[in-house]
Amino acid sequence: MRRAPVAADRSVPGLIVKIGDYPLHHGGVGAIRSLGRLGVPMYAVTEDRWTPAALSRYLTAGFVWPTTGTEPAEELVAGLLGIGRRIGRPAVLVPTDEEAAVLVAEHAAELAGSFLFPPVEQGLPRRLASKQGLHELCTEHGVPTPATLFPVSFEEIEKYASVARFPVVAKNREAFERRRRPAVHGTTRIGGPRELLDLAREWGPEPGVILQEYLPREEAEDWIVHAYFDAESAPLALFTGVKVRSWPPHAGMTANAYIVDNPELAAMAEQFIKRIGFCGIIDLDWRFDRRDGQYKLLDFNPRMGAQFRMFENEAGIDVVRAQHLDLTGRKVPEGEQLTGRRFVVENIDLPALAAYRRSGYTTPHAPARASGTELAWAARDDIKPFFTMLARFVRPGVRHLRQLWRSRRRAAAAAAVEQSAEQSAR
Structure with missing residues (x-):
């Protein structure tokens, strides 16, 4: 029809x-x-x-x-x-x-x-948009949501690390933090207490994160x-x-x-x-x-x-x-x-x-x-966005590979110089 x-x-x-x-x-x-x-x-x-x-x-x-x-x-x-x-x-x-x-x-x-x-x-x-605001609304209206902690200090995170079931997930508490100075980049899976505490030391006195139950x-x-x-x-x-x-x-x-x-x-x-x-x-x-x-x-x-x-x-x-x-x-x-x-x-x-x-x-x-x-990108009636995406998507990747190749080349050259110096010393 x-x-x-x-x-x-x-x-x-x-x-x-x-x-x-x-x-x-x-x-x-x-x-x-x-x-x-x-x-x-x-x-x-x-x-x-x-x-x-x-x-x-x-x-x-x-x-x-x-x-x-x-x-x-x-x-x-x-x-x-x-x-x-x-x-x-x-x-x-x-x-x-x-x-x-x-x-x-x-x-x-x-x-x-x-x-x-x-x-x-x-x-x-x-x-x-706030992870904490959403969790509160879900709790208020009976909508299931993963168990979540909103820590306000490093000491609270320490206490949590001693009893939590790992792995856990860390997210920025407020959506806008990704534009400023995010505590974590996206959803971060944390495997154990030591990893959590190492990360938490970088979050400052007022952690802008939530710690959430990991759903395998x-x-x-x-x-x-x-x-x-x-x-x-x-x-x-x-x-x-x-x-x-x-x-x-x-x-x-x-x-x-x-x-x-x-x-x-x-x-x-x-x-x-x-x-x-x-x-x-x-x-x-x-x-x-x-x-x-x-x-x-x-x-x-x-x-x-x-x-x-x-x-x-x-x-x-x-x-x-x-x-x-x-x-x-x-x-x-x-x-x-x-x-x-x-x-x-x-x-x-x-x-x-x-x-x-x-x-x-x-x-x-x-x-x-x-x-x-x-x-998402390719469309017969509107193809320019697809090719523009390719150009902008590939360029950083090529630049990254070039930088990686140059750094490895410099490292190899430095290693060769060091090895030559050791042989001369002998």
Whole structure:
């Protein structure tokens, strides 16, 4: 059956908003394509003129605005308002990171005249992006989550190290710390008490970390939920999927995933969103712990996820399209999710595949064959972002190999000189 085209309001543009320096972001490219293919004029904040997003054929214009995430909020709001004036008409905002989502929510009053965005409670996105805030909300509303400690001193970590069951996982307490001086880089697996204490000595008198129960991969499954909720916290698009591979392995960005129906998980996510009163796009990471049969919520991203384009229903709706339709007063078409549809991030799935094969780990519930594949970068109707990604992705790798070769060469030369001196001394 041929589906009807999605009838978007082409008079209302979209703006991809990002804070921080991460030019190789396939989620932003996916959002530009998703709305651009409907005829929606698309704009984007970019680090420079040569990012993959900046070269998409569906981008009407890019705004080069390098940021670090450490700027004062007033400066970032002023920058956004300046972009709004250059666009010249209200645009739907599509944040791609927590900093942007929090900025929009906390400065809604200043931004409302120039942009369209969900009327989320002002302080909720920041609380959800915080590991501690999320854990408190989960506890309050009865949502399972891994056992977690929020240490406030080295002495508390010492006491924990003497009784904890290792391995454990360390994460930055606040999402924004990755832009500043993070205590740990991403999710860090810690094998024993001595390793924990060695790391903790570098965290200072006020550790900005959480220490969390490790859910062993042999006894767990990684699930994801992407959805869009309207102003009444009703789901207008809700999808469930299973993560097959990530990079770095088991703890990083999704490299390969499938849409898989999971009514139980969908109901849990919907109920939680209703209770906390969230509206807008969400990207949730859950881990099913087979030891106790519970889905445990690990991360709540109050914005579009980088892999959102894997999720689409029979009516051609993804979460970005759902948001644009809803905020422009259009009906969001209903439809079953395209179960079995696969998502592949080309530049990180190959190393992830090699790592997973070495470990012998396979993902339960992943279909044997995909019903369709969405590539993160390559698209027949928009190929420039793919080649731009390759150029920017390969160059640092080549530079690193050259540096490694030169350092080894210098080391070999130094060793030869040392050996020659020893022989002369004899």
